[in-house]
Amino acid sequence: MDSAFIPADATRLCYFAKLDLPSCAVESASEREFELKGFRFEASPEQLRAPRVIRVGLVQHHTVLPTDAPVLEQINAMHRRVGEMVEVAAMCGVNIICFQETWTMPFAFCTREKAPWTEFAESAEEGHTTRFCQELARKYNMVVVSPVLEREELTETLWNTAVVISNSGNVIGKTRKNHIPRVGDFNESTYYMEGNMGHTVFQTQFGRIAVNICYGRHHPLNWFMFGLNGAEIIFNPSATVGALSEPMWPIEARNAAIANHCFTCAINRVGTEHFKSEFTSGDGKKAHHDFGHFYGSSYVAAPDGSRTPGLSRTRDGLLVVEMDLNLNRQISDKWSFKMTGRYPEYAEELTKAVSPDFKPNIVKE
Numbered sequence: 001m002d003s004a005f006i007p008a009d010a011t012r013l014c015y016f017a018k019l020d021l022p023s024c025a026v027e028s029a030s031e032r033e034f035e036l037k038g039f040r041f042e043a044s045p046e047q048l049r050a051p052r053v054i055r056v057g058l059v060q061h062h063t064v065l066p067t068d069a070p071v072l073e074q075i076n077a078m079h080r081r082v083g084e085m086v087e088v089a090a091m092c093g094v095n096i097i098c099f100q101e102t103w104t105m106p107f108a109f110c111t112r113e114k115a116p117w118t119e120f121a122e123s124a125e126e127g128h129t130t131r132f133c134q135e136l137a138r139k140y141n142m143v144v145v146s147p148v149l150e151r152e153e154l155t156e157t158l159w160n161t162a163v164v165i166s167n168s169g170n171v172i173g174k175t176r177k178n179h180i181p182r183v184g185d186f187n188e189s190t191y192y193m194e195g196n197m198g199h200t201v202f203q204t205q206f207g208r209i210a211v212n213i214c215y216g217r218h219h220p221l222n223w224f225m226f227g228l229n230g231a232e233i234i235f236n237p238s239a240t241v242g243a244l245s246e247p248m249w250p251i252e253a254r255n256a257a258i259a260n261h262c263f264t265c266a267i268n269r270v271g272t273e274h275f276k277s278e279f280t281s282g283d284g285k286k287a288h289h290d291f292g293h294f295y296g297s298s299y300v301a302a303p304d305g306s307r308t309p310g311l312s313r314t315r316d317g318l319l320v321v322e323m324d325l326n327l328n329r330q331i332s333d334k335w336s337f338k339m340t341g342r343y344p345e346y347a348e349e350l351t352k353a354v355s356p357d358f359k360p361n362i363v364k365e
């Protein structure tokens with residue numbers, strides 16, 4: 001077995017291994033010019049519970065057409081590209097697939113211009129992209145997590161949303177990005193509102209999943225609340241660039257897996273997206289036409305702190321990871337972070353800390 005770790009405890013398996021993928025999938029990925037990697041995490045056998053082994057797929061990709069191509073052509077080109085990657089995921093037996101943040105569009109929020117970017121927004125329930133994903137879900141018996149720019153039709157409010165589609169093809173529900181960045185060129189608050197749906201967890205045939213969208217990964221309480229609601233796998237579809245966040249990337253989702261006794265899946269887009277109009281970063285530096293490089297490096301972390309290697313920094317890719325969800329409880333029983341969490345005490349202290357008359361508890365000499 002091609003193991004990356006020596007088991008820390010010989011009585012239980014605590015490592016990932018390479019996952020053999022079918023040759024038809026390997027050949028198709030190569031023909032379609034994307035990276036395909038597979039890994040697996042195991043759990044110890046139990047006497048009373050059967051293993052709960054499932055496979056997740058993480059997709060990272062470039063935008064396909066230039067950012068000034070007609071909007072529908074850009075969306076359709078992205079559907080075609082991701083569609084061919086999902087076909088390979090199906091060959092690999094993937095049960096749940098997740099795409100990158102606002103996967104049907106360039107990450108245009110840096111420009112602060114509304115047109116044509118708001119035209120990429122779609123209904124989460126009835127939109128063109130949701131219909132496309134429903135077909136994929138039915139065809140491949142796969143749960144599809146589709147992060148899109150959502151337009152709520154009645155109020156015309158925009159949101160950064162992940163639609164969760166069951167392997168039956170039905171929309172199970174949606175969840176919205178809870179924390180909106182105000183850092184560098186990530187001028188997203190110009191476009192959409194902070195999520196108002198709390199920390200929903202979706203019960204699927206293959207496990208309970210949640211979606212913590214991009215900047216939410218810097219907020220430990222965000223991961224925590226998904227965990228408290230019972231998430232077994234938390235996806236983190238992202239769009240982030242090297243100069244800003246790359247040192248943090250390997251740590252945050254991994255730490256969240258450890259802290260919350262669950263699997264986490266961090267996904268980032270790849271490439272450099274050019275925009276016709278120049279924009280500044282508000283830092284005194286020269287105006288520019290691009291964000292910098294989106295560095296990919298998508299990976300999966302397990303509750304025992306192990307993680308897979310990342311996908312490429314530059315190439316489109318599909319990461320297939322097999323996991324036994326029984327590992328979550330096994331690690332919880334070992335470390336007991338939830339059991340020892342003393343949440344009522346923190347709830348009380350936090351309630352005080354956010355009240356307007358809060359006095360910090362500082363003792364002076």
Ligand SMILES: NC(=O)NCCC(=O)O
Pocket residue numbers: 101181183186214215216238239240241244245
């Ligand atoms: N998409 C997004 O929220 N990016 C913010 C930057 C980061 O979180 O790395």
